[in-house]
Every structure is written in structure tokens, then in C-alpha cells.
Amino acid sequence: MEVRMDGISVSRSGRELVRDLSLEVGSGQVVGLIGPNGSGKTTALRCVYRALKPTVGTVWLGGEDLATLPLRRSARSVAALTQEDGTDLDFTVEEIVALGRTPHLRGNQALSARERELCRGAMARLGVLHLAGRSVLTLSGGERRRVLAARMLVQEPQVLVLDEPTNHLDMRHQLDLLSLLRESGLTVLVTLHDLNLASAVCDRLGVLSRGELVASGTPAEVLTPRLIRDVFGVTASVVPHPLTGDPQLLYSLSSSADEKEPCP
Amino acid sequence: MVRSFPHPPHQGLRRPPPPAEPARPAGEGEPHRRMSPAATVAVAAGLVIALAVSVVAAIGIGSALIPPAETARYLWAALTGGTITADEVTTYQIIWQVRAPRVLLAAIVGAGLSVVGVAVQAMVRNALADPFVLGVSSGASVGAVTVSVFGVFTAFGVYAMSVGAFAGALLASVLVFAAAQGRTGLTPLRLVLTGVAVSFALQAVMSVIIYLAPDGEATGMVLYWTMGSFGAATWGSLPVVAAAVLLGTVVLRRHGRALDVMALGDEVSTSLGVDGARIRTRLFVLTSLLTGAMVAVSGAIGFVGLVMPHLVRLVVGAGHTRVLTIAPPVGAIFMVWVDLLSRTLVAPRELPVGVITALVGVPVFVILIRRKGYLFGGR
Incomplete structure (x- = not known):
């Protein structure tokens, strides 16, 4: 499923955070957004997982205008790993991962056997299965990040949107997570600060500077x-x-x- | 676009991972606080029995001490239309007309305050939030006092007080939220500080209204509306609040998973397909309604909505469907005993209920603020 940002601009209290951004992520492609702090990377991602509505322009999800889809429906296709994600409540790791099924379930409907297996598989894939019964409040930053990545997989999406997924991760887990993105075969839009990792993992890169796309192409063309x-x-x-x-x-x-x- | 690099291009990221961390069975060595649904129902059933016992015991205790078996016999007679002898009439009156509605009201309000506390803490992502801290209870008090002193809303008849309290609660919610809303949305710290400030302002407004009242009962009224009491309970005051608490509990419990998701923040809610802002608005009307209904018949009782959720979560974990199953009976039992203390500690006088809940609640409030790892407004 492809994602296409079509001339999106985002203004907030008179400032344009993103200006006239057009970028396409082809089905199964890994596209990275790079740029200095405050260049609008996160803002652009937020438009795709719908935390933000573009002031102008459209985000297309597989040919449909994202703004016209019910939230539940787009959440079945698009999963996000965001920067700000936490709670004061001591949910267990298992519970947090299971919440990834929310868009597929009605109300308080319990998880099916298949879904519980899916959760275990995702936790095992991210190496957090041994933490299943632990409170998320006791995890280190890197462990928490991996738990959230597991929740994202459990959502069974077709598009992954990741904001600095390698933050807090040690080298091995950075490589693990990025390999997972590649192997998933899913459409991936990711921001990365580490340009070398971006070069290794991304099919294409978009470079943002002061809210504008200043270059895009293969890593070799861009970097x-x-x-x-x-x-x-x-x-x-x-x-x-x-x-x-x-x-x-x-x-x-x-x-x-x-x-x-x-x-x- | 076709890449110009030789394939496979991502070798560097595909090296076999180093040996995985030792696989331990899930949750080994960790306390498993997750209860199965069956266990949760069993615990809830046990709590309901404990509640029934507490209610009967509390009805029997007072200036005239009546043994539980005796109390049960009177209650049975009242419920089934049985007969009692002429010299038992006084005791019967005390039990059926005075104490039974009072104890039941305490149970209902205890359950309701706990449920509202659980929901509000998840909705505003703040462990320190409850309707009392956020000024919603004070708003309800102002509404109720306005009705009783100025006689507005008379069109609603006996429900005028409840309508006034609800309107006040809703108004206070809107006020607090509007004032706490920043450019980047709500921050937990700002919300609590705004709530406390608004709550002081509304209590001042309420005091002024009461002092303007013609009758000389001002002190008693201020105490009643700011600290709460079940002394005014009658059978007639029960149906509205009982219906509101029951309905509110059912609806909030049905939002169990949505509350789980909302506790993770709006950003995450959206990405999981839950419209946090919309549900929050809807549930705020509901919790305001509940708070109004409770304040109208018992005044503003603090700290129950703050403490009970934490107590319950300690035992059953954070999942809201479970918490909202266990919290109502726990809150009800707690309140029945608090009310009992309030009317027996300094008998024949009564302590306001809020005095006792504050004695329990304030230390918990302080512990929560000091708790390691609690990011007070840190996000």
C-alpha cells in the first residue's frame, strides 16, 4: 500500500512547520526523512498517522484521501512508533503490546487465541518476551522502545511510520530493528538522525530543511x-x-x- | 525507483544477530498482577458480599447499637412486608428511615466517586486528578447552593438540586479545561494547578452565596457543601444518584480499552484508531453528570476519587476494564466505613465525611507526588 503526501503544508500559530511537501512512498519501499532539528520531519510524519491534519494538501493512502477515512480504518493500515509515548499507569508489557489490536477489536472484546499468539510472536521478534509480565514503568528507554515496536507489529499494518526508532537503542538493537523494517516488506516512512543508518536501510531519502523538501532520491543521489x-x-x-x-x-x-x- | 547499488544492498543490516538474551519464561520472578477475567469476577463477587455485610453492620451501629442479626431481621421485615411488634417501632424507624438510606447513599457515592476518579485519571493522563482536585466538585457545590439559596431551576421540581449541581460541574469542567489548554494541548501539571485554583475560587463563590442566604445556618451549609455528609439522606434522595452511578459505571466500563489507550496520550490513541479528543469530551459530560448527581445529595467529598483508583490498581494492575469492575465495590465499602466513623467518632455530633477522607487522602496525595519515577507534568 503506497503513501503519497501531496502538497501538504502545516501551519501552527502563524508559523509554517511544513511547506508544500510532496513525497511518495511506494508499496514496500523504505523511505527515510532526514534533516536538522526542527526541519519538519516529525510534523510530516504526524500527518501520516493522523495526529495532525495538514492545513493544505492531502495525504493519500493507497489511493484514498486519508482525511476521509474513519480513524479505526486507517489505524488498521498505518501503525506508528512515536517519540512521545508513555503513561504513568503501570501496565504490563504484555498489556501494552496487546493494545496494538485496538483498531481490530470492538470495545472490550477479548483477544482471540491467534491474536495472543501474534502478540507473543511480536514480543519474541523484538526480544522482549522475557519482559512480558513486567511493568512498563520499570523498563529502560531502549526496552520500552522495543515494546512499542512490538505493539506496532501486532497492529498488522501495511504502512509503518517511525519517528527516530533507533533512539535509546544500543547498536545491536538499532540494526535489529532496521533489519526488521527491511524484511517486513511493508511500506515504511522513517525519520533517522544517523545518516549512515539511513543510507543503509532506505531505498530513498527525502531531505527536509526549514519545512521544505530540498532533495529526494536514492541515498547515493542525496548524500x-x-x-x-x-x-x-x-x-x-x-x-x-x-x-x-x-x-x-x-x-x-x-x-x-x-x-x-x-x-x- | 531502482537503486544503483549492487544487490543485496542491505547486507550490513542482515548479519545474523548475536546470541539472543537468555529466554526466560514470561514474567519469571515478576509479580503477576494481571488477573484473569474469571478471577476478576470472583473477586468482585467476594467484594459485593463484603459490601452487603458492611452495610448491614453499619446500619446496626450507632447511638442505639443493634446486633447484625437483629438488623437483618428488621431489614427483612421492611423488604418483605413482615410484621414487628409495637415496641419495636422506634428501632425499626431508626433502621429503616434513618440509617438504611444513609448507609446505602454512602455506598452508592463511594462507588461513584471511585469510578469517576478512575476515568478522569485516564482521560487527563494524570495520577493526581479527580473531580475534587479539578474543581468539578466545587462547581457542582456552587450549582447546588445556588439552587437552594436563590431557588432557581424550580421547573425541575425535586430534581432542581441535581440539575443545578450538574450544570455547575459541567461549567467548572469547561472552565478548567479552557484555562489549562495551551498551544500544545493539555499538560498534566497545568491542568492540576488550574483545577486547584478554580476549586478555591468556586469555594469562595459558594461561601459568599451562603453568607448572603437569609437563614442563619451558614456554617453548617458551608461545611456540608465543602466537606460532604450523608446526614441528609432519605429514601427519596437515592433513585437519581443510584441510577446515575449505575449508568455511569456501565458506560465507563464499556470504554475500558479506550481508556487504556487514552492513558497513553492522544498521539498514540490516534495511531491506534481511538479519537481521544472526542471520547474525552463525551466522557467529561458523563463524569460531570455523575459528579453533579453525587454532590447534590452528599456535598463535595474529596480524595476518594483520588485514592481508590490507586488502591485498586495496586492489586489488579492498570487495565481499566478490570479496575472499573473492582473499584465500585471497594469504594462503596470504604465509604460505608468512613461514614460510620464520621457519625460515631465524636457522637452525638458528626464529623464531615471529607475530614476523614482527607486524613486518608492527603498522605496518599503526597506519596504520589514524591513517588520515584512519577513525572509530575514531565510531559
């Missing part, structure tokens, strides 16, 4: 020293990964571009 300097204000060397050939960025500590202007 050039020039763009990194223009958008992030950082001087970087781009080298192919010795095993995969994916473009990888190398920085040195004093690589802030401002001090070194003009750059060759």
Missing part, C-alpha cells in the same frame, strides 16, 4: 558532501561502504562548516 554542508552545516566525506557499497559519511570533530567557509 553528497555539498548537500550535507548546505543542509546540516557540516563538512563530511562520503565513501562507499566496503561491503555493501552504500554511501557512508565520515566526519571529523572540527567539521562544522561555518568555521571553514569557504569550502572547496
